[in-house]
Amino acid sequence: MEIIVGKTAGFCYGVKRAVEGSIEQVKNAENGIVYCLGEIVHNKQVICNLERNGIKFIEDANEINNINSKVIIRAHGIEKNIYDILKNKKVEMMDYTCPNVLKIHKMAEEYERQGFYIFLLGTENHPEIIGTKSYCGKNFSLIKDENDVDIAIQDFVNSKIKKLLVISQTTYNMKKFENIKKLIEENVNNDIELIIKNTICLATEQRQKETKELSSKVDMMLIIGGKNSSNTKKLFEIASENCKNTICIETKDELEKVKFDKILKIGIMAGASTPQKSIDEVINYINR
Ligand code: SF4
Missing domain, CATH: 3.40.50.11270 (Rossmann fold)
Known part of the structure; x- marks a missing residue:
């Protein structure tokens, strides 16, 4: 294997x-x-x-x-x-x-000061989103996924504000970001000053790209990360689209019931908060 x-x-x-x-x-x-x-x-x-x-x-x-x-x-x-x-x-x-998060706080604060309405793309109740929300002022909408776009646009229209900034959580799903960007561009009137900033961080972008590539060439994908880690969940979503045999685990102990027969190639990815020790333990377990 x-x-x-x-x-x-x-x-x-x-x-x-x-x-x-x-x-x-x-x-x-x-x-x-x-x-x-x-x-x-x-x-x-x-x-x-x-x-x-x-x-x-x-x-x-x-x-x-x-x-x-x-x-x-x-x-x-x-x-x-x-x-x-x-x-x-x-x-x-x-x-x-993280400096990437601080940059988003500054951006939100500055555009809020200039009177922009803000769309914030991210996971509700995630600590990063709770922090960033506090810099967005009163005129903002949280967009969790594509389904929230209509109501966010309606709330923006009702506010009578003519300037709109779109930003996202640093670990947001890149594909979802692009889908939502397109929906917003198609549905916001031409007289609106629309600024869309992709604030997904480079580390997330590279990790999601690699997960996509790796999951399309293996028989099984293991995503290692905390059960409450939002970026790990996103890696699982991405890998599952290409590899039906994708499993999300926190530690090697969860592999005991997993069958590896007939698996020729196995891909391993881990979230941004997964320590090297947990990754090594999984590799050693599979090798054994
Ligand atoms: S994922 Fe890591 S590098 Fe990216 S913003 Fe969060 S802490 Fe910073």
Whole structure:
């Protein structure tokens, strides 16, 4: 059996920076607690490892009650008002928001200031979307998929605003982005100033492209990633379109019931928050 592992499988630049940076922060913390606001990445194994290293994960900034604390801000970023809460608490902020996410925050804030209505493409309740929404002001619509476009356009028309910006989550599905872009261009009136910015990050674009290519030439595709990882789910969707035998797993333990007979070529891809250790364990399991 041939095993082909995607070159882009595993930690992206932003996640690597946040995870490695957090470990450094704990090592250097002389006293006080090192908090992390929300899961640093959507991967149970990574979180457990960081907890073992001494990081305390919290969901709400108001849980911080020690002024000697450091607070890690994850790669997905946070809502605008949380920065104020943290400043008021006078804690030391370690901001590992990915520069790609920060760029979108700035963009949303700037266009909102110029009076644009904003369409934000992404997964509802995803931390990155919750953060970005806080920079979009009141005049915005969240578009989860193609089915939401009509109602978003109706809400935009009702707002009487004549300027529209379209942006997306950094890990949004590229194909869906193109479909929605086309729908918006076809259905928005000519007198509207329409600006569409593809804000899907390069790491996501390359990973999705490679997943598409790899899944079209193997008998089985394994996608490794956290069950709550949105970018892993998207890789699964993409691979499933080309390879019906696509399985999404978090760790090698889920492979015990999988049958590998008759499989000649197996492709492996992993989400942006999947550590190399989980990928290696899967490869070793299959090889054995
Ligand atoms: S997926 Fe892209 S935007 Fe998100 S952390 Fe990784 S590099 Fe940054």
